[in-house]
Amino acid sequence: MADGEEQALEERLKSALWFSIGKIVDEETLKLGVNATPQFIGALTEMVWAQIENVTIDLKSFAKHAGRSTINTDDVMLLSRRNEGLEAVLRSYVDKQNAGKSNHKKR
Template sequence: MAENEEQALEERLKSALWFSIGKIVDEETLKLGVNATPQFIGALTEMVWAQIESVNTDLESFAKHAGRSTISTEDVMLLARRNEGLEAVLKAYVDKQKGGKSKRPTR
């Protein structure tokens, strides 16, 4: 992918993230009866984007260390190990997904 295409894609992704965060912030501020400035939404979007980039780097490193070019569920679980609450939610979700697959009829 050319540099310009990558930059355009990144900008589209950031715009979509800003829009989604803006919707969530709007919903929550209505519930709480408070206001949020566009600057707050912009700062929150930048913080989330930085976190996404950090997670991306870590997941790619875990997969590369394991000799894979594809990120796996195990990589995500390894990343979540420091956050017990998140790890528990992800583990329950993964277990549910695996359980659903094994209950499907075979042909």
């Protein structure tokens, strides 16, 4: 992908993220009866984007260390190991998915 195309894609992704975060912030501020400025939404979007970039780097590193070019569930679980709540939610989801697959194969 050319640099111009890559930059255009990144801008589209950031715009979609800003839109989604804006909707969530609007819903929550209505519930709480407070206001959020566009600057707040912009700053929150930048913070989330930076976190996504960091997660991406970590996931790529985990897959590469395992000798793979594709990120899989094990990489995500490894990333979540320091956040017990997140790890529990993800583990529950993965277990349900795996149970569904094994039940489907038995039919």
